[in-house]
Amino acid sequence: xxxxxxxxxxxxxxxxxxxxxxxxxxxxxxxxxxxxxxxxxxxxxxxxxxxxxxxxxxxxxxxxxxxxxxxxxxxxxxxxxxxxxxxxxxxxxxxxxxxxxxxxxxxxxxxxxxxxxxxxxxxxxxxxxxxxxxxxxxxxxxxxxxxxxxxxxxxxxxxxxxxxxxxxxxxxxxxxxxxxxxxxxxxxxxxxxxxxxxxxxxxxxxxxxxxxxxxxxxxxxxxxxxxxxxxxxxxxxxxxxxxxxxxxxxxxxxxxxxxxxxxxxxxxxxxxxxxxxxxxxxxxxxxxxxxxxxxx
Amino acid sequence: xxxxxxxxxxxxxxxxxxxxxxxxxxxxxxxxxxxxxxxxxxxxxxxxxxxxxxxxxxxxxxxxxxxxxxxxxxxxxxxxxxxxxxxxxxxxxxxxxxxxxxxxxxxxxxxxxxxxxxxxxxxxxxxxxxxxxxxxxxxxxxxxxxxxxxxxxxxxxxxxxxxxxxxxxxxxxxxxxxxxxxxxxxxxxxxxxxxxxxxxxxxxxxxxxxxxxxxxxxxxxxxxxxxxxxxxxxxxxxxxxxxxxxxxxxxxxxxxxxxxxxxxxxxxxxxxxxxxxxxxxxxxxxxxxxxxxxxxxxxxxxxxxxxxxxxxxxxxx
Numbered sequence: 001x002x003x004x005x006x007x008x009x010x011x012x013x014x015x016x017x018x019x020x021x022x023x024x025x026x027x028x029x030x031x032x033x034x035x036x037x038x039x040x041x042x043x044x045x046x047x048x049x050x051x052x053x054x055x056x057x058x059x060x061x062x063x064x065x066x067x068x069x070x071x072x073x074x075x076x077x078x079x080x081x082x083x084x085x086x087x088x089x090x091x092x093x094x095x096x097x098x099x100x101x102x103x104x105x106x107x108x109x110x111x112x113x114x115x116x117x118x119x120x121x122x123x124x125x126x127x128x129x130x131x132x133x134x135x136x137x138x139x140x141x142x143x144x145x146x147x148x149x150x151x152x153x154x155x156x157x158x159x160x161x162x163x164x165x166x167x168x169x170x171x172x173x174x175x176x177x178x179x180x181x182x183x184x185x186x187x188x189x190x191x192x193x194x195x196x197x198x199x200x201x202x203x204x205x206x207x208x209x210x211x212x213x214x215x216x217x218x219x220x221x222x223x224x225x226x227x228x229x230x231x232x233x234x235x236x237x238x239x240x241x242x243x244x245x246x247x248x249x250x251x252x253x254x255x256x257x258x259x260x261x262x263x264x265x266x267x268x269x270x271x272x273x274x275x276x277x278x279x280x281x282x283x284x285x286x287x288x289x290x291x292x293x294x295x296x
Numbered sequence: 297x298x299x300x301x302x303x304x305x306x307x308x309x310x311x312x313x314x315x316x317x318x319x320x321x322x323x324x325x326x327x328x329x330x331x332x333x334x335x336x337x338x339x340x341x342x343x344x345x346x347x348x349x350x351x352x353x354x355x356x357x358x359x360x361x362x363x364x365x366x367x368x369x370x371x372x373x374x375x376x377x378x379x380x381x382x383x384x385x386x387x388x389x390x391x392x393x394x395x396x397x398x399x400x401x402x403x404x405x406x407x408x409x410x411x412x413x414x415x416x417x418x419x420x421x422x423x424x425x426x427x428x429x430x431x432x433x434x435x436x437x438x439x440x441x442x443x444x445x446x447x448x449x450x451x452x453x454x455x456x457x458x459x460x461x462x463x464x465x466x467x468x469x470x471x472x473x474x475x476x477x478x479x480x481x482x483x484x485x486x487x488x489x490x491x492x493x494x495x496x497x498x499x500x501x502x503x504x505x506x507x508x509x510x511x512x513x514x515x516x517x518x519x520x521x522x523x524x525x526x527x528x529x530x531x532x533x534x535x536x537x538x539x540x541x542x543x544x545x546x547x548x549x550x551x552x553x554x555x556x557x558x559x560x561x562x563x564x565x566x567x568x569x570x571x572x573x574x575x576x577x578x579x580x581x582x583x584x585x586x587x588x589x590x591x592x593x594x595x596x597x598x599x600x601x602x603x604x605x606x607x608x609x610x611x612x613x
Contacts, residue, residue, distance in 0.1 A: 136314065139307075143315045143588050145550030148568070152322055152584060155572035228439060235441050236554045240569065255444065259558070266451045273444030280439035288435075 031293060041285025048279050052099040061089045063096035063249040072265045082267035084257055088247075094272050097249035102279065104161065104244070105231050108168035109223055112230075115169070116176025117219045123177070124184025125207050134177070142174045150233050154242040164243050168234055172226050179222045183215035221294060224287035228280035235276050251276050300603055308596050312589065316370070319584045320363050323577050370585065376578040380571075385582040388567065393586055396556070396563035398468065400548045402483045407490035407544055412537060414491070415498020420525065422503050430495060437492025443554045446485035453481065465562050482555045489551070490544050497540050501533040508532075535602065542598030546591050 032039040051058055067087035075082045081090035119138075123131040141149070153167035187193065188211065196206045237243040238252020239259070246253060251272040258268025350356040357365070369376060375385035418430035454460045461481055466474040505511055510532070514524045553565030560566070564583055571579035 136310065139311045140314045140318050143311055143592055144318075144584075145546050145587065145591055147550040147553050148565075148584070148587055151553050151569065152572070152580075155569065156322055156325055156580075232441050236443060239441075239443050239554060240557060255441075255447075259447070262447055262450060263454060266447075269444065269447050273441055273447070276441050276444065277436075277439045280441075281435060284435055284439060 031289070035289050035292065037285045038289030041282045041287075041289060044278060044282030045286060048098065048102070048282060051095055052102050055096045055099060059089075059092040059095040061092040063093040064088065064247045072261065074265075075267050081271040082265065084254075084265070084268050085261060090254070090268055090271055093249040093254055094251065094275050097251050097254060097272065098275065098279075100244060100248060101231070101234060101238075101251045101276075104165060104250075105168070105227065105234050108165045108234075109172070109227060109230055111165070111169035112172050113176050113219055113223050116173040117180040117215070119173075120177040120180025121184045121207065121212055121215055124181035125188055125203070125211055127185075131181070138174045138177050141170065146171050146229070147233055147236055150237050151240065151242060154237055159242050159245055161244060164234070164237060167237070168230055171233060172230060175226060176219060176222060179218050180215050183218045184211050187211045187214050217294070221287065221290055224283055224290060227283045227287070231276060231280050231283075301600070304596065304599055304603075308592055312592055315588045315592070316367065316585060317363065319581055319588060320366060321359075322584070323580050324359070366581065375582040375585075378576055378579050380574045380576045380579070385578045388579060389564070389582040389586050392562060392564045392567040392583070393590075394467070395465070395561055396549070396552050396565065399479055399482055399486075399552060399556075399561065399563060400545060402479060403487045403490060403548050404541065404545055406483055406487035407494050407548075408541065410487070411491035411494025412498050415495040416502060416530075418495065418499040419502020419506075422499075422506070427499075430499070434492045434496040434499075437488050438496070440489070442485055442489055442551055443558050445488060446481060446555055446558050449481050449485055461559070463560070465560075478559070478561070482552075482559045482561060486548060486551050486555050490548060493547070494540065494544060498533070498537060501536050502529060505529045505533055539598050539602050542594045542601075545594050549587060549591060549594075 032042070065088060067083070070079070070083050070087040071085050073079055073083040073087075079089050079091065081094060083089055084093075119134055123134045144152070149171050150167045153170060154163050157163040157166070192210065193206055196210060201209075234243065235252035235255065238250050239256045241253075241256055244250035244253045246257065254272040255269045258265065258272075261268055347356070355362070366376070373386060375389065377383070378385055378388060381388065414430050414433070418427045418434075421427045450460070461478050462474050465478055468475045506529075511524060511528055514528050515521070552563055553568065555561075556563040556565040557569055564586060568580065568583040568587070570576075571583060
C-alpha cells in the first residue's frame with residue numbers, strides 16, 4: 001500500500017498508462033535513493049510488520065509465562081530486556097505485543113478513515129444542509145482534546161478492547177472528515193464532474209466512481225500522518241490502565257505495569273516505549289516521503 | 297469585524313451547547329450506574345433503596361429534565377456537589393484547573409522558546425546539516441510517547457543528579473521553589489514534544505516564505521539576507537506562528553491527563569480520571585466541561601486574533 005500511493009498520484013498527473021509498472025518501480029527506487037529517510041522508514045516498517053505477523057520467529061519464550069523465581073531481573077543473555085515483577089520475559093512481551101498494539105491502532109484507524117472519509121466526501125459533494133449538520137456534529141467531537149476524548153470514552157464504558165477501538169476510532173474522525181470534505185469540494189468544482197453530469201450520470205455514480213477515487217489518496221496520506229498520533233493515544237490509554245488488560249501483552253499496558261518499578265527496574269518500561277517510538281518514527285518517515293512526493 | 301465577531305460567537309455558542317449535551321450524555325452512557333454500584337457493594341438491591349437513592353441523586357427524572365437542571369446550575373456557576381467528596385464541584389474543578397493552567401502555560405512558554413528558534417534556523421538553512429539535525433530532533437520528539445519521556449527523565453535525574461521531585465504538590469503561593477521543582481519534569485516531558493511540533497511548523501513556514509514572490513523580489517533587489525529575514529519573512533509568518541500557539545495549548549490540555557497521572561499532580565486531568573474511576577458523575581461533568589470550554593475559548597481567541605492581524609480571513613461555513 002505504501003509503495004502504491006506515490007505511483008497512483010503519478011498516474012493522475014502524468015500521462016496515464018505509459019510504461020507503468022517498470023517506470024513506476026524505477027521512479028520509486030530513484031525516489032528512495034534521493035530520500036534515504038523514506039527508505040529507512042520503509043525498512044523499519046517492514047521489520048515491524050514481520051514482527052507483528054510472525055512473533056514466533058523473534059521470540060520462542062511465551063509472553064505470559066510466570067516465573068516468580070526470576071522476578072525483576074535486569075537485562076541479561078537469558079532475558080534480553082529483563083523480566084517484570086512476575087518474572088515474565090519483557091523481550092517476549094514486547095515482541096508479542098507488537099501485533100496486539102498495532103492491529104488495534106490500524107483497525108481503529110480504518111474505521112475512523114471509513115466513517116470520517118465517507119461522511120466528509122458526502123458532505124463536501126452534497127453541500128447545503130447535509131454539510132452544515134455534519135459539520136456541527138464534527139465540531140462537537142473536535143471540541144474535546146484528542147486524549148481526553150479517548151480517556152472519557154474508554155474510561156466511562158470500561159476498559160476492554162472493543163471500547164478501546166471505539167474510543168480510538170472516534171477521536172480522529174473529524175480530521176478524516178475535514179480532509180475528505182475539502183477534497184470533495186475541490187473535485188466537485190472540476191470540469192470532469194460537470195462533464196459526467198451532462199452525459200447523465202447520477203450523483204451517486206459521480207460520487208463513488210469519480211470523486212471518491214480522487215479523494216482516496218488524500219485519505220491514505222492522512223492515515224499515515226495520523227498513525228503515530230493514534231499509536232501514542234493507544235499507548236497513553238494503556239498506560240492509564242484503560243486499554244488492553246493484563247495478561248495480554250500490549251506496549252502501553254507493559255509500560256503501565258512497569259510504572260511502579262521505574263526506579264529499580266526501568267527496563268520494564270524502557271523497551272516497550274522504544275518499540276512505540278520506533279514504530280511511530282518509521283510511519284512518520286514514510287508519511288513525510290509520500291507528502292513530499294505528492295506536493296511536487 | 298463586527299459581523300464577523302457575531303457570527304463567530306454564535307457558532308461557538310452553538311458548539312458549546314452541543315458539547316455540553318455530549319458531556320452530559322457521555323457520562324450517562326456508563327453501564328451500571330452509581331446506584332447499582334453502591335447497592336452492589338452493600339449487598340442490598342431492594343427496589344425501595346434503589347428508588348430512594350435515585351431520587352436523592354436526581355436520577356429518577358427524565359434525561360432532558362436532568363440536563364436542563366444541570367445546565368441551569370452551570371449558568372449560575374453551580375456545578376452541583378461531588379457524590380464522593382461532598383464538596384461543591386465548582387470548587388474542586390477550579391482548584392484543579394489552576395494547577396493545569398500553570399503547567400499548560402509553562403509548557404507553552406518552554407515549547408515556544410525552544411521550538412520557534414529551532415524552526416527558524418532549520419528553515420533558514422534548508423537542506424544543510426543544521427536543518428537535518430533539527431529535523432531529526434523534530435521527528436524523534438514527535439515519535440516519543442509523552443509519558444515514556446517523563447519516565448526516562450525521572451530515571452535520568454534520579455540516577456544522574458540523585459534528585460527526585462517533591463512528592464507533595466504545593467501551590468506557587470505556598471512554596472514557589474517546591475512548586476516549580478514539582479512542575480519541572482512534567483513541563484519538560486510535555487514541552488519537548490510540543491517544541492518539536494512547533495519547530496517543525498515554523499520550519500515549514502520559513503521554507504514556504506522563501507518561495508513567495510515578495511521574498512524573491514526583496515532578495516533580487518539586493519537587500520541583505522538578514523534584512524529580508526527580519527523585515528519580510530518574520531513579519532509575514534508571525535500570524536501563523538501565533539495561531540499555532542493556540543493549537544499547541546489545546547494539545548497540552550489533552551496531554552496533561554497522562555502526565556498529571558504519572559507525576560501525581562492534582563490537576564484537571566487526574567481529577568477527571570479519578571472521578572471516572574469512582575463514578576463521580578458531577579465531577580466528571582464539571583471537569584470535562586471545563587476542558588471543553590477552555591479549548592473552545594482558546595480556539596475562539598485564536599480565530600479572532602487571526603482576524604485582527606489579517607482582515608482577509610472570513611468566516612468559514
